[in-house]
Amino acid sequence: MGRDLSSLRESGRHIAVFTTASLPWLTGTSVNATLRAAYLAKICKEAKVTIVLPWLGHSDQKEVYPHDITFQSPDEQEAWVRNWVEERVHFKSDYKIRFYAARFAPFLGSVFPVGDLTKSIPAEEADVAVLEEPEHLTWFHHGQRWTDAFRHVVGVIHTNYVDYIRRGGGRAASLSVTYLNRRVCCIHCHKVIKLSDAVQSLPRQVTCFVHGVPPPFLEVGQQASKPSQPGEPRFSKGAYFVGKLMWAKGFTEMLDMLSHHKRSTGEALPVDAFGSGPDADQIRSKADEQELQMTFPGRQDHLDDSIRSYRVLVNPSTSDVVATTSCEALAMGKWIVCAEHPSNQFFKAFQNALIYKDEAEFSQHLAHAMANDPHPMSEEDIGRLSWEQATERFLVAAQITPKEWPGGLGAFNDTIQWHLYNAGIGLEVLRKAVGAGQNTGQQPESVKGWDPEGYERLKNGEYHQRLGYVEPRLL
Template sequence: MQDDGFFADWKKWLVAWELRAAEFSAAELAGEIDYLQSKDLSDDGGPRKEELPGGELWATWRRLGGTLRSRAGLPWRKAKEGSDLRQPGRKIAIITTASLPWMTGTAVNPLLRTVFLAKDSTREVTLLVPWLSKADQATIFPSITFETPEEQETYVREWAKKRTGVEANFKIRFYPGRYAPEKGSILPIGDLTKYIPDEEADVAVLEEPEHLNWYHHGSCWTRKFSHVVGVVHTNYLDYARREEGGDVKQRLLKAINCWVCQAHCHKVVKLSGAVQPLPKEHTEFVHGVSPAFLEVGMAKRLPTKGSDERFSRGFYYIGKVVWGKGYTELLDMVEFHKTSTGKDLPVDVFGGGADFADVTQTSSTKGLSLMFHGPKDHLSPDIHEYKAFINPSTSDVVATTSAEALAMGKFVICCEHPSNKFFSQFRNCLVYRTPEEFNERVRYAMEHEPAPLSEEETFKLTWEAATERFLDIASLSVQERNPGLLNRAMDSIAYMSHNTLTGLEPVRVTAGAGVGTRDNPECVTGYSPSSGCAGGLFDRRVTESKQCT
């Protein structure tokens, strides 16, 4: 489709000015920078007002956020350079959509990324997580609630220390959030950029940038931070596709995800190719597993005392019990195995969630040998004894549980899918393409013992290796940090249009943001969820009706 009329003229104008800017940069601006570099700098790293051509006019330009303005204490001339996360003194804020004790991937992995980034004492690392009301805590936290953010911070730090054994100095800050049961997710309240002080606003790592920004109204992340990278964890399109009106929801959500990533990120890192195409995307698996899982794998190299076998139990699955988390595929594969071989395939299932009753009822109706045990930590001693982890899910971007199972020395039976590409290099990963091959992999796991992990396989699973991969992929080249006038204009248009719509309360409520969620409360603990139903366009009707009755 070709541009015409006003838009064609507008685009030509932008291109012309981009070329002019490049010409100016190559000639006159170079001399200007040489002149300014010879002068003393002000406290914020920029030139002193009285020493600049233009005086007050130039100072005003810097205050308004011109491209040569200092950001996060970096010299103003660095705006024309790339951004290396290995550079000493970087201040990194990691912002995520969930927190312990909710044992979900977006709570665990950003926390572990924080811990291992903070091992380098030359960095200042902050983790920003949601604070929930007592009612929301009771809904999703397993048998524990907190009176204050400080109590929850203590819990998070103790869990991280126990899980990793790492002494790391990092900050934990909270932002107000609400649990949206119709989405099975936590949504931010207000403008999250306000919870990172300006003097610390250097690098922002947005864990789930689309999720964080669906309803974001306020500052643009790339205007407050000099370096913003998004890490995409979840295949939300797959969830949308499974719901009523899924095709329409999926198309709309795909466009919105692109929209907000364009507006708020310099770079987007997808954990695997299972995620939709996104602006500024790169693909790299930047997660690892806690040392505690690798310790279990080391212990399982030898048979259990008094036995010739290393594992005493068979097959299991662990994951939040919602249909979109692989339970449709799990039941289908187990049912196929039963009908095609005439034999039951016993699988112990660990997890809880919104669809628990429906999944267990469906399994019972089909006569499947699935035993549901409720939520359990994947590191629980009971799970050490299982030989094989079955994970047929195609909705994951990358399944953390698969990485953990491999680290514990187990077989992992999974389908051929972009989400499993990283794991397929491991000897104990048994990949199938068809239901018939699934049966073959099950039989192989029954008859063989998993191979002990090699040193190379072990290192690839560590958070040390994942952190190196992250530092490599998340750094910005000169082009990525300064993409040119046309691309910056497109980013600005995406931000301004989205910010305008998310400022309208009727639009927010219709889209499912909830009532009164646009503005920041007076304090982090000051938000109370509305008693009204907050269902919107993306919400499951079944769950909505349960909440509204």
């Protein structure tokens, strides 16, 4: 490809999408990355598309996957993933699925590769690499440099890790992660796509929202936009939240806003918070302490019948890059109430997005949403939210023009930085100190049957502590 224009639309390209989470974990990096692969295969008919997913040991699966879903083999999980995708997109997509060995770090709440992830794709297919969360995939990466292994490497930033670390570890830790993210993205990516400007500035960046919403959500929204029968409300329930029950997901802001609403109106607005997470007990206790009418029904798919009848999603989070659940709620024809923030810039084009600047406006928007039906979905709304348009935006954002290729002194500096970083992160004592875990730099012989020794006997995180995992505040 050299310094010429490089586009994913070119005939004969091999596109590999690498991500940090796999279905059935319903998190943004699993859902959006898998759907991206499916739609790339649909739209780029002359390309060969592969998605590379983490394969977890059996005990990690029990920790991460919902509803006690576990798999005995990668083939079994592949069948589950394909079935889930086909139910969501309503078409069969010609893409491959590969797996890499990975471990779940419970104190970090994240999955990390074991060994050199670049080796997951045969050398003859190593053309385009789409790194979903490039910083996450490369913090502990020891092995071949991604831009040496692949001709065209584009990273997609999903998560505001700097904000997460700031909340858990303070300003010094967040500044360290800010610098680290810039270094690893500069070393490993030819181009970086930010979903919004809620995240830090990164080298060779472009800001574009390249995610969409699967057809079933849009179908629910189109149905909800139809006039209801006389005497029957379009929505029979009020306010809800769906997502991880973590303070970093905006629950501090949620409780503060709901407390202000209670003080200003004299009534506590009922809110049902669907989800699970490490801070669930603390959040529930704090809500009870403030005498808020919040219930916690547990983890549930956003498309579940039990959620469809709610009229307004309350999402005060400012830690998301762009909230997937807010997109889904808009697609389902609901109101969303969210904060004035770069992460919500995309939503300003939608009539049903009620964006507040302060506590008083939050209460006003919430009262309006509870008293009025959302606006019917327009064709423009449906198009903006669709994965077809999102994929077209991605293809434009991911191309590299001749002027955008890194070169000169900057490229030389990146190479020096890479050699230093790779040498350091290869030291076992350093890997343990920064939370990578013991022996995670070693390449497993095979993904099939991958499960670290002793994993099955310890379910409470003791094994991970012995492996050297540290809590986020130590990062």
